[in-house]
Amino acid sequence: MTLLLAIVTGSLYAAGIFLILRRNMVKVIFGLILLGHAANLLIFTVGRLTKGIPAFVPEGSDMLTGRFADPLPQALILTAIVIGFGVQAFTIVLFKRTWLTLGTEDLDMMKTTDEPPKE
Amino acid sequence: MIGFAVSAAAPFFYRRFPGYFGWIAVSFPLFLFFSFTSFYPRIAAGEVLRETVFWVPSLGINLSFLLDGLSFTFALIITLIGAAVFLYAGTYMKHYGHASRFFVYIGLFMTSMLGLVLSDNIAAMFVFWELTGISSFLLIGFSHHKEQSRKSAMQALLVTGGGGLALLAGLILLYGISGTFEFSGLYPKRHLIVNSPLYPAATVLVMLGAFTKSAQFPFHFWLPNAMEAPTPVSAYLHSATMVKAGIYLLARMNHVLGGTALWQDTLLVVGAVTMVCSALLAFNQTDLKKLLAYSTLSVLGTLTMMIGIGSELAIKAFFIYLIAHSLYKGTLFLVAGTIDHAAGSRDTGVLGGLGRAMPFTMATAMLASFSMMGVIPLVGFIGKETLYASILEMEEWSRYLIAAAVIANGLLVMITLVAGIRPFFGSMRRLPSVPHEAPFAMLAGPACLAVLGLLAGLFPDFFMGAMLDWLASSVLADTLTFRIKLWHGFNEVLFLSFLTLLCGMLFYAARIKLLPCLHGRHITPVLKPSSWYDAALAGMLRVARWQTRILQNGSLRNYITVIVLTAVTLAVSVLAGSFSAFPEIPALDVTFYEVVIVSIILVSILVLITSSSRLKAVIALGVTGFSTGIIFILYSAPDLALTTFAIETLGVILFVLVLYRLPRFTSYSTTASRARDAAIACVFGIFMALMVLYTVSGELDSGLKRYFAGASLPEGKGRNIVNVILVDFRAIDTLGEITVLAVAAIGVFAMLKLTLKGGSR
Incomplete structure (x- = not known):
């Protein structure tokens, strides 16, 4: 499964970069989100996969021993997911605002702060 | 200090x-x-x-x-x-x-x-x-x-x-x-x-x-x-x-x-050229201060030249000249300031007849001017005499240098006549303001300096004689025995001094004749080093602008391309040495549903990239997110899965709400640029996948894992270790995260609710 997840991570990165290189701003936002997923999966996979043993301390015992999933990458990812959502929400709304103000979703039209020449 | x-x-x-x-x-x-x-x-x-x-x-x-x-x-x-x-x-x-x-x-x-x-x-x-x-x-x-x-x-x-x-x-x-x-x-x-x-x-x-x-x-x-x-x-x-x-x-x-030919000759030539050229450049100046500035240049050239000559006498002349110049030039500049202050103009063409209104200033200026012209008995005279003597003493070049020095000093005399003396005589013209005598504080300084120049000329032994020996010895290695005097008798040096004064008068007369013809004309436009400076400066700015255009062109795509390619190239070039073999491919022990999940993700990514419908793309994005959540569930991360599900749901709703009314995707890019971007993206994707494989092929021994497993319940009072880490061990981090969310929320609210004054639709 590690191999598959490596491939998935790579694909997510590739797709994310590809989308972020688009001129359409919505696609750039998609790319940003995909890159977030990719980073999360990267940390998750690199922290080693453990099947079916979550990091819970069982009832009646005061510590966890034996084989169990590493809690630290999970904690990091949890933070990252939430922050990622913040960024996502912000960019979506930012996009909406840009759209309403400028009437375009083409990034190449947003290179300058000057007023576009009126024809 | x-x-x-x-x-x-x-x-x-x-x-x-x-x-x-x-x-x-x-x-x-x-x-x-x-x-x-x-x-x-x-x-x-x-x-x-x-x-x-x-x-x-x-x-x-x-x-x-x-x-x-x-x-x-x-x-x-x-x-x-x-x-x-x-x-x-x-x-x-x-x-x-x-x-x-x-x-x-x-x-x-x-x-x-x-x-x-x-x-x-x-x-x-x-x-x-x-x-x-x-x-x-x-x-x-x-x-x-x-x-x-x-x-x-x-x-x-x-x-x-x-x-x-x-x-x-x-x-x-x-x-x-x-x-x-x-x-x-x-x-x-x-x-x-x-x-x-x-x-x-x-x-x-x-x-x-x-x-x-x-x-x-x-x-x-x-x-x-x-x-x-x-x-x-x-x-x-x-x-x-x-x-x-x-x-x-x-x-x-x-x-x-x-002591070397390189040092002495360079100084000699540069000094002499500066001395003559700058004095010549002063010829068509009319501004008091500029005139004085060119004469300063000429004197600086003379000083350099004297170090270049380097004989004992020259060094001695160097010091006398240095002291004399500081005394009279400081005075003249201050007087120029006073005139400017009182008469409201620094143009020598306009100034005249100020002597009656400003007698003390005039006296001061006279003293300094005579010193600058090298008139007996001021200190400037001794300076010039010693200078001539030291040139005459030289074996080669003496004839040319003495001619250069006489011309330059003659021009200095002219400058002095124009800048130091002329403004006080002649008829009064119409001036921007009515001239008046300067206040005492503005008079005292220059007057003291001028009088010092006179005293130093009259009693050179007292003021400088004793000093000069060890002065020169600090520049040259050996001590000197040479006494300075005001009067050396009638000799060729004195003759040269008179010649200089005569030259100065002639130049002055010539200037009055020539100036109207020269007016408004540039004499040496090609040979002007300041135009080289301007050209160099403009060239530098052009280069800066050009490279900014290349590097900082304001296009997000170019930045990302550069960053991605640089990162990959650097990482590969560093890692290529340390990893000799291709990473060990882990065994493919997969179950059916794992394959299904992975396939779903890959397919939805494909849909996301290729879709021309915005809604379809949003759905594909949601599917990707939910599938990631399922992977988290499978591999012992229920908290992650729950968070992912919640957030994906919110995200999709947000997308749909915001983007619902927008038209279909417009395609902006050309096929060529897509192919190029796809290549870049693939390189990066493959690189990241290999990174994952490399990393997992090594051993991971995390002491933190054991630490958290042991400390979670006794210290954090919680059985869910991931949660304990978040709210307990890394609580400050989480606080920061909440702050970020709050800031984002405020931003979102502001952008949705507040409208610019009269601006947006």
Whole structure:
């Protein structure tokens, strides 16, 4: 499964970069989100996969021993997911605002702060 | 060091006593002057005083100070002229804004200049050297609302700063050769230095530094432009002291670098060229200060030339000339300021007949002018006599140099007639303001300097005679026996002096005839180094603009492309060495549903990339997110899965709500650019996948994992370790995260709810 997840991570990165290189701003936002997923999966996979043993301390015992999933990458990812959502929400709304103000979703039209020449 | 503190305190005093500030300010340089003169007997006895404060001992950089004949002379000039200028400026600067700032700058300058001439340590000297450059920049650009001021300030800074860099390189080379940062340590190693293969490079670099600072040809152009500064600054920095820093350096280094053909000939030629050229350039100037500036240039050239001649007599002439020049030029500049102040104009074509209104100023100006022209019995006369004598003494080139010197000095006489004497005679013209005698504070300084010039001329033995021997001995190795006198009898030197005066009169007459023809015409447009400077500056700006356009073109895509490719290239080139084999491919122990999940993700990514419908793309994005959540569930991360599900749901809803009304995707890019982007993306994706495989092929021993497993319940009172980490062990982190979310929420709210005034739809 590690191999598959490596491939998935790579694909997510590739797709994310590809989308972020688009001129359409919505696609750039998609790319940003995909890159977030990719980073999360990267940390998750690199922290080693453990099947079916979550990091819970069982009832009646005061510590966890034996084989169990590493809690630290999970904690990091949890933070990252939430922050990622913040960024996502912000960019979506930012996009909406840009759209309403400028009437375009083409990034190449947003290179300058000057007023576009009126024809 | 105290100087910096004093100059920093200046504004407070100024605010309290604006009226009498000049008198308070003058106490500082005057105090320094007298404390320096108290060293006189010891210096005169040939003693060299040293003091060291350790600064960066590990690099051999210390604030060590050296007081010998050379630095003593400069220190006296700096403090004496400083006193006159401070007193003068107290009154003169009243009609400028920010006068308190002026005193900070000029105090800073005086302190740095003193540091420069007193430093024994080369590195410390360089720091002071640059400080004088900076304070000069601030002072030239003092009227910073004028464009010309700012431009001149920038020019002075760039030219002297560029020279400073060359100097630094030269000094470091010297250090490399000799292994010492002290001037006094360099002297014994002269033999080593002169024979080193690096000697020519070091010498040329040091000379470059000195030439730019002292405005030698072809770097002379910044000095006349620096006349934009308030007049006290021109008097102090740009005639009496700072521009002599380069001369000082040359004199100081004469011990170490001198004696070779390279050193002597270069100085001789550059000095002579500067002396004649700048005097010629003054020919068609009409501005009082510019005229004086060109004459300063000419004198600086003469001084350089005298070091180049390098004989005992020449060094002696160098000192007399230096002292004389500081006295009369400081005076003349201050007088020029007074005239400007009183009559409202500095144009020599307009000024005239001021003598009746300003008798004391006229007397002062007369004294200084006669000294500058070299009329008996002023100190300038002795300076010029000694100069001629030292040239005549030379074996070769003597004939050409004497001709050059006579012409240059003749032109100086002309300048003096135009700038120092002419304004007071003749008929009064219509002036911007009615001339009146200057207040006492503006008169006292220049008058003292002028009278000193007279006294030094009348009693040279008392003022300079005793000093000169050890002065010269601090530049040359051996002591001298030569007495200066005012009157040498009738000889060829005296004849030359008369010839000079005669030349000056002739030039003056010629100028009056020629000036109307020359008016408004540029004489030497091609050979103007300032146009080289302009071209160089414009070229540099063009290069900067060009590279900014390449690197910072404002396109997100280009930035990302550059970042991605750079990251991959660097990482691959570093890692390629450390990983010899391709990563071990882990066994494919997968279950059916895992394959399904992975396939779903891959397919939805594909849909997301290719879809032309926005809604379809959002759904694909949601599917990707939810599938990731399922992977989290499978591999023991229920919390992650829950969060992902919640957030994906929110995200999809948000997308749909916001994007619902938008039209279909428009495709902007061409096939070629897509192919290029796809290639970049694939390279990065493959690289990341390989990174994952490399990383997991190694062992992971995380002590943290065991620590959290053990500490979670006893210390964090929780059984869900992931949660305990978040809210307990990394609580501050989580607090930060919440803050980020709050800020994002405020941003979202603001963008959705608030509308710009009258602007948006």
